[in-house]
Amino acid sequence: MGDKGTGQAFIGSFTSAGGRGIMVAAVDPVTGALTETGVVDSVADPSYLAVGHTEAGPVLYAVSETAQGAVAAYDIAGPVPRPICAPVAVRGEAPTHLAVAHGHLLTANYDSGSVTVLPLAADGTPQTPSHVLRHEGGGPHPARQLGPHAHQVLPDPSGRWVLSVDLGTDSVRICSLGAQAGKLTLHGETALPPGTGPRHLAFHPAGGHAYVLGELEPTLTVCRWDATAGVLDPVRATSLFPDGTDAAVSPSAPVVSHDGRHLWAAVRGPDTIAVLALDAVGERADLVASVPCGGRWPRDLVLHPSGTRLYAANERSGDVTWLDVDSTTGIPHRAGSLSAPAASNVVFV
Template sequence: MGDRTAAGAEHLVHIGSFTSSGGRGITTAALDPATGALTELSTTGALADPSYLVAGAREGVLYAVSESDEGAAGAFIAEGRGLRALGAPVPVGGAGPTHLDVAGPWLLTAHYTSGGLGALAITGDGSLAGPPRVLHHHGSGPNPERQEGPHAHHVRADPSGRWVLSVDLGTDCVRVSALDGRTGTLRPHAETVLTAGNGPRHLAFHPDGEVAYVVNELRPLLTVCRWDAGAGALEPVAEVPIAVEPDSGPVPAAAPGDVRAYPSAIVVAPDGRFVWVAVRGTDTLVTFSLAAGPEEPRRTGAVDCGGRWPRDLALDPRHRRLYAANEHSGDVTWFDVDPVTGRPRRAGSLPVPAATCVLFG
């Protein structure tokens, strides 16, 4: 799903939300490419708690994960000014799935509650088919409240298309698996252990495909890693503090020193110049410059996220604006990005109850 530039075509944005917290499922909005403004068009509640969305390979198709005890995924296609479900939700084979990605003819899902990964077949029309192929994680971490067992929070196919990386908050590691493109079987290949107690949450690749950044939830740190696609090996090389206090402007409800910081989402600029991290608790968006090189992110500033509890952060298709899904304040706030400094500047917001993620259509 890219930026629709054909004459008369509408630029669509899809926003997930927690229906169990008052959200309306998936909201479809129109994007004004000149201003970045969003205007709500429609909603669909066909899937419970669609906490994360990903674009499919087929034009107009997207997938959503249902972060429920049962765990499911749904396929949708853009139709008019909204979405139509492509069949009923399909079980993913794990509880509390929090993330998903597309790898060829397979939809990959990360199962937070039960710990592990799943793979569902994508059919010719873009719909999903079971049964799920499941790979279970094992282990624990030093935090008894959050790391009593494995908690796969993120899954990502690497840029080469050869490997699947899963970020496990519960076991402080990133696992590398090989995906059988014919059967959907996930075979464990390697495991990269990060600092105990960090609670890794999400991962993003630098556009050169040789560096990956892991944002940690339990400690506000950014782990910089080298990625060897030939060997399927991830090597940590540095930990960079995510200083979360805003540089200026309003301070969150409690002073930053009195609240915990829970980094959530990470975005890397396609030109490789900046990294942005959303931080819940302190409710900030932190900017890092990569001017010194991909392995040396340097914090250059932080701004208020425009709401409370920024769960997701997305860059628009023209790479001019950032969009924060602020779960607790129930809005999506957008920011103009300074092309020289990378610093975001608040430009507007759209009310979306219990917003969880943003996907450009």
């Protein structure tokens, strides 16, 4: 996959806004620089990507963030991703996120406020949905919280639970996934302050804490996570703008360092990356810096598997910027960028 030693990156985009589909890029092993090597345009708006693994090798999955809502799967053994099946409908509208868990593909469907479970065949091909879990509720925001809006779904580090983050209901749902039946069972729901608009969460590498990023209220909420009981307990919230701001602020993606010392959050509007220092156990997050993301409207922020670089998918400037991270301070510094119209997400293989 790609030149030996470089690795590959896959970049999702919004084709409805000028994106070209899924871009493939080689990753320089020394500098982290991205070089485009190909593109595949087989589904509309492949805005979020995930990689699953089979005995035959890795499989790339993409949402199609459209009113019809679908997922696509690709063989990535060659230079350009090859579709391995026709897109599969998720029975939900505008899927914004997906993840692989226990032999299933899960999608968070924003417009319909639901989570879909699709069984995966042995070769990684997604099957017809086995279950759709519909969220209920709303929030105080007059336009954004008239109903549920599932924005992220992911397994917890222990593999026992599936969490779904809902911007519309100001909450995180904890579910168990019956691998044989392919069905989600609601176990509990954690409420966040009204109007927070939680978008995404990230776990501490030790597994005992999770960090929920608000999109409507620019805060990071530190939560204790009990994987045995399946309980998410908010502890404290940190403002990403402690002195206030008059700008339109829309945080998008939290990322935790491999050593658990730092957390970064992409912030659209001011187009920055907030840098937060975590304490020794991960229960306190303090804002220490805010730096330019290198583009406009960073929809996603990803840490390279090496842990030494961040990649920001800047939707409105149409590029992916990579930033070298100071291992001591955690502060990132722009190192380069690749043109990628309407970029929305980056994954690495």
